[in-house]
Amino acid sequence: MTPFGIDLGTTNSCIAYVDESGRPVVVKNALGEETTPSAVYFERAGHAVIGSAARNSALLAPHLVVQSIKRQMGRPDAEYTFHGERFTPEKISALLLRRLAVDAERQTAGPVRDVVITVPAYFGVAEREATRRAGRIAGLNVVDLLDEPVAAALSRLRRQPVPGVRHLLVYDLGGGTFDTTVIEASGQDIRVVCTDGDLRLGGTDWDERIIAFLTAAFTEQTGLDPTADEHFMQEVRITAEQLKKELSSTVSRHRNLRFAGAVARVELSRQRLEELTADLLDRTMEITARTVEKARAAGVDRIDEVLLVGGMTKMPVIAERLEELLGLRPHRHERDLAVARGAALFALTRQARTAGGRSDGGAEEVADRLGITAAEGDALVARRVAGVLPPGHRDEDRRPQGSAGDDRSAAGAKLHPPSAPGGHPAADQHRSDHHRHRSGQPARGRDRDLGTEESGQLDRTGRQHPGGLRPASRLAPGAAEGHSPPARDLHGRDRSADRARQRTDVGQGDAVRAADRRHGRRRRGGRPRVRGRYRTTL
Ligand SMILES: Nc1ncnc2c1ncn2[C@@H]1O[C@H](COP(=O)(O)OP(=O)(O)OP(=O)(O)O)[C@@H](O)[C@H]1O
Ligand SMILES: [Mg+2]
Numbered sequence: 001m002t003p004f005g006i007d008l009g010t011t012n013s014c015i016a017y018v019d020e021s022g023r024p025v026v027v028k029n030a031l032g033e034e035t036t037p038s039a040v041y042f043e044r045a046g047h048a049v050i051g052s053a054a055r056n057s058a059l060l061a062p063h064l065v066v067q068s069i070k071r072q073m074g075r076p077d078a079e080y081t082f083h084g085e086r087f088t089p090e091k092i093s094a095l096l097l098r099r100l101a102v103d104a105e106r107q108t109a110g111p112v113r114d115v116v117i118t119v120p121a122y123f124g125v126a127e128r129e130a131t132r133r134a135g136r137i138a139g140l141n142v143v144d145l146l147d148e149p150v151a152a153a154l155s156r157l158r159r160q161p162v163p164g165v166r167h168l169l170v171y172d173l174g175g176g177t178f179d180t181t182v183i184e185a186s187g188q189d190i191r192v193v194c195t196d197g198d199l200r201l202g203g204t205d206w207d208e209r210i211i212a213f214l215t216a217a218f219t220e221q222t223g224l225d226p227t228a229d230e231h232f233m234q235e236v237r238i239t240a241e242q243l244k245k246e247l248s249s250t251v252s253r254h255r256n257l258r259f260a261g262a263v264a265r266v267e268l269s270r271q272r273l274e275e276l277t278a279d280l281l282d283r284t285m286e287i288t289a290r291t292v293e294k295a296r297a298a299g300v301d302r303i304d305e306v307l308l309v310g311g312m313t314k315m316p317v318i319a320e321r322l323e324e325l326l327g328l329r330p331h332r333h334e335r336d337l338a339v340a341r342g343a344a345l346f347a348l349t350r351q352a353r354t355a356g357g358r359s360d361g362g363a364e365e366v367a368d369r370l371g372i373t374a375a376e377g378d379a380l381v382a383r384r385v386a387g388v389l390p391p392g393h394r395d396e397d398r399r400p401q402g403s404a405g406d407d408r409s410a411a412g413a414k415l416h417p418p419s420a421p422g423g424h425p426a427a428d429q430h431r432s433d434h435h436r437h438r439s440g441q442p443a444r445g446r447d448r449d450l451g452t453e454e455s456g457q458l459d460r461t462g463r464q465h466p467g468g469l470r471p472a473s474r475l476a477p478g479a480a481e482g483h484s485p486p487a488r489d490l491h492g493r494d495r496s497a498d499r500a501r502q503r504t505d506v507g508q509g510d511a512v513r514a515a516d517r518r519h520g521r522r523r524r525g526g527r528p529r530v531r532g533r534y535r536t537t538l
Contacts, residue, residue: 003114005343011175014340015100024341042082050099074126094137116347121195149181151342173312176202182295210240221264306330
């Protein structure tokens with residue numbers, strides 16, 4: 001069965017697999033997009049719209065749209081209610097994952113079951129467990145989680161063994177977060193040397209600056225202040241992001257802004273955009289320089305290649321500044337797709353290795369399927385990936401603690417940071433796990449990662465607090481209840497898009513029953529009650 005790699009992003013998600021020729025291929029969704037916005041619109045009970053249409057729905061029904069759910073992963077207090085049903089971040093993420101899986105099933109005409117999901121290098125135990133749980137709720141078998149920068153490096157290196165030792169710096173600027181990681185590749189081994197970043201720095205910060213610029217220009221021209229008007233501000237938000245993207249390939253753009261019968265024509269040039277956001281870019285450069293310094297302290301004497309990852313790195317100024325800083329022209333590869341592609345390659349490696357451990361010639365089967373030689377198949381199986389060196393961790397924390405070269409024993413990859421730069425909201429959640437490990441007490445987080453996933457998840461789940469915080473912006477009391485769904489043409493869908501409407505049920509199976517148990521929902525007769533069989537459409 002073909003394994004898949006999934007980049008479950010804050011802003012956009014992507015799914016890929018390795019085809020018969022050994023190429024990692026990104027699956028387009030039913031709308032023909034290579035990435036699907038990580039937005040969920042709870043249109044009505046039992047039905048969620050995913051992707052671009054969901055994102056656009058934020059304009060008219062912001063209280064029914066969830067975006068950037070990745071930022072809430074692992075938070076025991078994050079909970080949402082839509083149409084009378086409660087949702088944890090992982091259940092919402094499961095809707096996204098299920099949608100990606102359905103699109104992949106449609107394109108490959110095969111089942112999607114075994115997946116590798118990527119996570120940011122800074123994700124701690126709680127966030128990683130939540131990600132695994134999301135996969136299980138979506139009915140997927142999460143064979144492993146992979147750090148995003150490692151996935152990007154794998155995508156770059158493909159199956160080629162690296163002669164000698166090479167160091168790659170991955171600069172990843174996405175919609176909501178920035179991270180930079182130094183990776184060492186040698187032969188078939190890939191390891192993280194160090195990682196750093198700012199969890200609160202991303203494309204939306206650039207958008208905010210453009211929004212401020214546009215609204216100030218509107219006020220200057222018309223004498224009106226539209227900033228209290230939610231609808232206007234939502235529209236300006238969309239306009240700002242569009243302008244930002246367009247200015248990556250053109251040098252100037254204008255827009256007409258309308259409010260209360262007044263119209264203002266506002267011009268924005270690439271140069272002005274760069275001035276408005278110079279401090280944000282400077283911040284990423286400072287962090288990059290710091291990361292290089294850390295790598296140097298860990299014995300890395302040169303960076304051989306710079307990889308750009310994340311939609312924001314399409315801004316030309318980023319490559320220019322990195323070249324100034326590091327004296328290297330960054331590699332402009334598949335910036336939006338590299339992480340999913342690398343995850344697909346890794347998923348295949350895992351499958352080949354599992355098959356290789358059997359005596360039924362499974363490894364040759366995988367090699368055959370990929371049209372590669374037995375030697376290449378062996379090389380694939382031999383590839384070792386050591387993941388995270390969390391921010392602030394000592395090198396010895398990352399080194400394999402079991403038998404040399406066994407990536408499952410590369411326990412450092414499984415030791416997750418107590419906190420991360422930028423103050424990740426979930427950091428506190430796993431601080432105690434970290435402390436226990438560092439203080440020589442049982443390393444619970446590590447045990448879970450080494451194979452007690454099931455019990456670990458249930459333990460963790462059992463501690464979650466169902467009546468916790470509800471993000472205020474979308475959950476004013478009763479706001480999600482009784483809302484009549486907006487008109488269908490809100491999404492701009494035509495009849496041809498109906499083909500995209502395939503039934504996917506999320507909210508069934510063991511994992512969901514576990515989630516229901518967590519919320520104390522029980523069927524009469526003591527069996528967990530399964531609620532929320534969600535149909536998702538694009
Ligand atoms: N051509 C472009 N020029 C400038 N910015 C762009 C361009 N295309 C996309 N972006 C921006 O990239 C960001 C999304 O990047 P990406 O899809 O890599 O994020 P993500 O992986 O979902 O987020 P994260 O890495 O924070 O989890 C958005 O802010 C978007 O506006
Ligand atoms: Mg990303």
